[in-house]
Amino acid sequence: MLFSGQLVNLRAFRDEDIKPSVDFMNDMEIILNLDDDAPMPQSYETQKEWFEEMRKNKKSYKDFFWAIETKDAKFIGGCGVNRMDGKNRLAQVGIFIGNQDYLGKGYGTDAMKVLLEFLFEEYNVNKVKLLVFDYNKRAIKSYEKCGFQTEAIYRDSVFRYGKYQDMRSMAILKEEYFNR
Amino acid sequence: MFTGKKVRLRELHKEDLEVINKLGNEEEVIINLSTRLPIPRPLQVEEKWHEEYIKEYKDDFIQFVIEKLDGTIIGKCGTGHVDWKNACVTIWIFIGNPENRGKGYGSEALSLLVNFIFEEMNMNRVQLYVFGFNERAVSSYKKVGFVVEGVNKQELFRKGKYNDVYIMSILKREHDAAKGAI
Numbered sequence: 001m002l003f004s005g006q007l008v009n010l011r012a013f014r015d016e017d018i019k020p021s022v023d024f025m026n027d028m029e030i031i032l033n034l035d036d037d038a039p040m041p042q043s044y045e046t047q048k049e050w051f052e053e054m055r056k057n058k059k060s061y062k063d064f065f066w067a068i069e070t071k072d073a074k075f076i077g078g079c080g081v082n083r084m085d086g087k088n089r090l091a092q093v094g095i096f097i098g099n100q101d102y103l104g105k106g107y108g109t110d111a112m113k114v115l116l117e118f119l120f121e122e123y124n125v126n127k128v129k130l131l132v133f134d135y136n137k138r139a140i141k142s143y144e145k146c147g148f149q150t151e152a153i154y155r156d157s158v159f160r161y162g163k164y165q166d167m168r169s170m171a172i173l174k175e176e177y178f179n180r
Numbered sequence: 181m182f183t184g185k186k187v188r189l190r191e192l193h194k195e196d197l198e199v200i201n202k203l204g205n206e207e208e209v210i211i212n213l214s215t216r217l218p219i220p221r222p223l224q225v226e227e228k229w230h231e232e233y234i235k236e237y238k239d240d241f242i243q244f245v246i247e248k249l250d251g252t253i254i255g256k257c258g259t260g261h262v263d264w265k266n267a268c269v270t271i272w273i274f275i276g277n278p279e280n281r282g283k284g285y286g287s288e289a290l291s292l293l294v295n296f297i298f299e300e301m302n303m304n305r306v307q308l309y310v311f312g313f314n315e316r317a318v319s320s321y322k323k324v325g326f327v328v329e330g331v332n333k334q335e336l337f338r339k340g341k342y343n344d345v346y347i348m349s350i351l352k353r354e355h356d357a358a359k360g361a362i
Contacts, residue, residue: 152330164267
């Protein structure tokens with residue numbers, strides 16, 4: 001069923017997600033794998049603002065972004081499309097599991113599979129791509145399980161942990177998705 | 181700093197817009213420059229952009245007119261996204277008019293731009309995207325020192341099919357090493 005995987009469901013964000021999101025975004029291990037900006041401390045207010053802007057779609061780079069919850073309705077992260085290029089039918093996606101208890105257990109992989117199903121089977125995209133920090137080996141393995149393949153290594157393109165690090169670009173094409 | 185053996189980079193004036201618009205609207209340029217719809221741009225749009233550019237003038241959006249040393253305008257180049265924290269900048273360039281291509285004008289302009297970015301903007305990485313079918317451009321970028329980092333498959337729908345887009349880059353250390361060799 002759409003939006004429903006083996007381990008997780010995707011659903012719209014709710015106000016009650018703001019509080020746990022503050023904890024997710026203040027967890028340095030989480031945030032340093034999520035964004036190439038320098039991490040800044042977050043408060044309830046900054047998260048609330050982010051939620052409101054996202055809902056109003058003011059954050060133009062977020063086309064849609066959903067909450068990931070377990071089958072017993074625990075909110076554990078988010079995923080969605082950062083940039084949708086309609087003409088070229090290209091979606092750039094992002095995902096995070098913010099609750100460390102749920103890392104490395106297949107929840108993220110399952111959520112990504114649900115997102116891919118939506119994009120290829122309903123949204124009619126030709127390609128889904130993402131960027132991942134090359135040091136984030138767990139994430140790379142998860143994306144490979146979903147069918148993503150590495151397309152490019154962006155050498156030295158992010159400054160983190162005191163040095164320039166590589167970013168990896170991964171993608172899955174429509175023909176690959178349907179021929180699995 | 182901005183003058184080479186064949187071309188120079190200079191500031192863009194309102195008076196240049198008509199020529200720039202004409203060069204930028206050539207099919208060869210439109211087809212190769214952007215992943216957006218390849219449609220010619222009215223001069224008025226160019227003028228509106230220029231007014232906004234002047235109004236919000238800031239030093240992290242750089243664009244230069246490329247002219248031959250005799251003053252003939254042949255194209256434009258500049259920066260797209262400038263990421264100061266990660267010291268990475270994305271660039272673009274175009275040369276209009278077929279008789280100006282294949283003569284090394286573009287390569288020299290690009291190398292002046294790259295030089296400026298490393299030597300003055302203190303960047304660590306310069307990157308650009310180029311369409312796989314634009315072989316002349318790829319070989320020009322290689323001449324300047326860019327390497328292909330990857331092939332983004334089927335990212336551009338053009339001429340009835342999905343085409344590949346290459347990502348190319350040059351790092352500060354590569355730029356410095358090449359300079360030392362001269």
